[in-house]
Amino acid sequence: MVLNTNANDSRTPCVIVGAGGHGRVVLDILLSARRYRPVGFLDSNPALHGRRMDGLPILGDLGVLTSLRAQGIVSAVIAIGDNGTRRGFADEVEAADFELINAIHPSANLAHNVTLGRNIVIAAGALACAHCQIGDSVILNTGCIVDHETMVGTAAHVCPGARIAGRVTIEAGAFVGIGATVLQCLRIGYDAIVGGGAVVTRDVDPMTTVAGVPARPIKSAPDTDEFTAMLVPASLEHLGAGRSPS
Template sequence: MTREPLLLVGAGGLAREVLAAIRSGDRWEPVGLLDDRPSAAGDEVDGLRVLGGTALVHDHPATKVVVCVANAHRPDGRRSLVRRLGLPPERYATVVHPHASLAPGVELGAGTVLLAGVVITTPLRVGSHVLAMPQVLLTHDDEVSDFVTMAGRASLAGGVRVGEAAYIGSGALIREGVSVGAEAVIGMGAVVLNDVPPGQTWAGVPARPLSTVSTPRLEAL
């Protein structure tokens, strides 16, 4: 099987995890990283070279792209970066670790990344540019919108709806039928029993709002 060339946008810790997932499979051939930090130019991340800033993505029109940016303090960051890149959906790769378990009929949007141990138990659609870190669990009738981040071991019971660019922290548990609003942030280990309004940060057991102030947006890497 011929591997397809792939550029990773972002050269931090998440890029290392995505790179490991890529190298565990046989579909993609990583050819370099792009990062706008001047200090990153010429660096290597696990043997893969940082070629330069994100504008170079337009110099490789035949190469697929995956965005490796996630930050609980800036849940809108991946969306802002994708919009700034201005690429059509067909330029984005979907990366699935070979040790993820997906039910037949699962549909993944462009640019979505599923790391090792992710489980999706029934057919459902996951949005574009979604990030599911190791051992995330999605169950029946869940709805995951574009640009959502789910950190390691986050679990969604049935019929959970997660709005665009929301961030679900490590080990968080979301009760069946609950809605998490767009750009909301759920803290590590939180147990969410009630609907979370857009832009709020909830934490604790049971989870309660910490702030009603929308989180800041990320305009650059």
């Protein structure tokens, strides 16, 4: 695979990892922002390889990174909606010595003192106010509002139209659903899920799903046994792996 490189184009070439709906959004952001020049998508689904999406080729899976590197393409952004998968792919792409870039739509509005990690997607119309801290692999989706001094942890996702008040902490991997509201100074625990349209008035425990107005837990974090079972492949269970002796 040899990509057509244009020596007159001053934009930095990059690849988008993830050829799904979020990949399409990220492509649009990069084209609007004009700082990077997307050359194609990577995706782990072999059925997509060799096809095109929105005018760009789907080049293969992460195995293609070496060949891209040889052609001078060393920038990537992970465009995968699932928080855990996005974080894992970011680690793999970084291990292949690629720079993880931020895709920020020109209509997003960030206060001058917002701090940003890497591999962040900030979609059209999103707002992040004074002193917000936005961690690696975060998505601030279309039209969301993140008010002052809020911290959004690694690989969290603030969905379209969600409104986060000031001094909120959204821990790593948490998901704040479409149109949800989180009141000031609250903490959304790691890997927690806030349902679409919820109004969160109390802290949310890690790995817990809340929904409704006011938001109430509809799924709690797994208990210790359930959690261990999630970590231990079924094929190892007969060895007692991961379980404490009873």
